[in-house]
Amino acid sequence: MKLQNKIHLYTSGVFAILLLLISIAIYFTFSNLTYSSELNSAEMDTSSTAASMISSAGVIPEEDLLRAFGPLDGAASIVTQDQRSFGTVLSPGQNTLRNIERIFYSSEHAEIIKVDEETFTFVSIPMIWTDGSVVNLQVYESIETAVSNLEVLRNTLAAVMILALIPVFISGRLLGNVIMGPIRSMTGTMKDIQKSGEFKRIPLEEKSKDELYQMGESFNHMMSLLESNYEKQEQFVANASHELKTPLTVIESYADLIKRRGTENPEVVDESVEAIHSEAIRMKELTQQLLLLAKHGEQWKLQLERVNITSLVKESAEGF
Numbered sequence: 001m002k003l004q005n006k007i008h009l010y011t012s013g014v015f016a017i018l019l020l021l022i023s024i025a026i027y028f029t030f031s032n033l034t035y036s037s038e039l040n041s042a043e044m045d046t047s048s049t050a051a052s053m054i055s056s057a058g059v060i061p062e063e064d065l066l067r068a069f070g071p072l073d074g075a076a077s078i079v080t081q082d083q084r085s086f087g088t089v090l091s092p093g094q095n096t097l098r099n100i101e102r103i104f105y106s107s108e109h110a111e112i113i114k115v116d117e118e119t120f121t122f123v124s125i126p127m128i129w130t131d132g133s134v135v136n137l138q139v140y141e142s143i144e145t146a147v148s149n150l151e152v153l154r155n156t157l158a159a160v161m162i163l164a165l166i167p168v169f170i171s172g173r174l175l176g177n178v179i180m181g182p183i184r185s186m187t188g189t190m191k192d193i194q195k196s197g198e199f200k201r202i203p204l205e206e207k208s209k210d211e212l213y214q215m216g217e218s219f220n221h222m223m224s225l226l227e228s229n230y231e232k233q234e235q236f237v238a239n240a241s242h243e244l245k246t247p248l249t250v251i252e253s254y255a256d257l258i259k260r261r262g263t264e265n266p267e268v269v270d271e272s273v274e275a276i277h278s279e280a281i282r283m284k285e286l287t288q289q290l291l292l293l294a295k296h297g298e299q300w301k302l303q304l305e306r307v308n309i310t311s312l313v314k315e316s317a318e319g320f
Contacts, residue, residue: 004176004177004179004180005176007172007175007176007179007180008169008172008173008175008176009172011168011171011172011175012165012168012169012172015165015168015172016161016165016168019161019164019165020161023157023158023160023161026153026157027150027153027154027157030150030153031150034146034149034150035112035143035146038112038121038143038146039110039111039112039121039123041121042110042121042123042139042141043108043110043123045071045139045141046123046125046137046139047125048069049069049070049076049137049139050125050127050137052065052069053065053066053069053127053137054127054128061087063087063088063089065087066078066087066088066089067089070089070091070139071091071139071140071141071142072091073091073093073094073141073142073144074091074094074097074120074139074140074141074142075088075089075090075091075094075097075098075139075140076088076089076137076138076139076140077089077102077138078129078135078136078137078138079102079103079104079124079135079136079138080104080133080135080136081104081133081134081135082104083102083103083104084102085102085138094140094142096115096116096118097115097120097140100115100140102138103124104136105124105126105136106126106134107126108123108124108125108126109122109123109124110122110123110124112143113140115140118142118144119142119143119144119146119147120140120141120142120143121139121140121141121143122138122139122140123138123139123141124136124137124138124139125137178212179212181212182202182212182213182215182216185202185203185216186202186215186216186219189201189202189219193223199223199224199226199227199230200223201219201220201223201224202216202219202220204216204217204220240287243286244283244286247279247280247282247283247286248283250275250276250279251275251276251279251280254271254272254275254276255272255276257272258272258273
């Protein structure tokens with residue numbers, strides 16, 4: 001996979017995951033708040049209904065009391081300790097609650113339940129009935145309106161996430177192009193150098209402090225160093241050829257002299273050997289000097305000292 005595609009994929013993927021996590025957090029936070037609010041409201045209404053029924057019990061029939069104080073969309077009933085219910089009232093369309101199992105609770109109980117895919121708040125509150133027994137007032141109230149609102153919120157968050165991914169997708173592509181621009185330019189310059197053998201630089205439009213500009217600047221500096229070293233290498237070869245030519249010529253001349261007159265004149269042999277030895281030492285020193293010239297200027301370690309110009313000129317003249 002190309003680097004640009006990786007950048008595009010990673011930026012879009014990370015933002016999509018982050019946006020998904022935020023949407024999930026928003027939905028579940030709002031969902032918990034909604035259910036808690038509905039349950040608290042149902043508990044308060046049921047407590048108020050229980051207080052009203054206790055004050056009116058024995059005067060008004062149970063069904064009339066439950067019908068008067070019961071929920072508009074749900075069911076209400078009184079459950080005895082032996083799990084029997086009486087006075088059950090149902091709102092229109094809630095016949096599914098008629099056959100639901102009734103359980104007696106010794107303390108106040110509240111929860112969110114589902115009956116046939118419909119969501120209800122269920123609240124059970126114990127109270128003292130007219131005969132002195134403890135009974136439960138149990139109320140079921142539909143909260144499908146809140147559930148529908150949560151579904152709308154879920155769909156809205158999903159749509160917003162999808163719409164938000166469009167600019168993220170585009171910006172990821174643009175970001176990849178911005179990052180890959182100098183890299184492509186560098187790659188193209190390298191290929192041109194391989195084909196032409198010339199030292200080329202990356203054109204930098206404007207000076208900035210970002211890493212991409214610094215990378216291009218470093219590449220151009222490296223090309224300058226390589227070009228400088230290449231020129232030094234060529235100069236070294238030229239200097240070596242020129243500087244070594246003289247001592248080699250001297251050595252060759254004295255060697256020819258030994259071949260022609262060495263057997264007849266021992267003094268010529270001694271003089272020639274001394275000259276050849278001197279030129280060999282000079283070649284060694286010259287080689288070291290040429291190697292020093294081939295080094296970068298910052299690597300030179302120069303040691304300044306006084307010399308006798310007269311002696312230096314005489315030694316140089318004797319070498320020619």
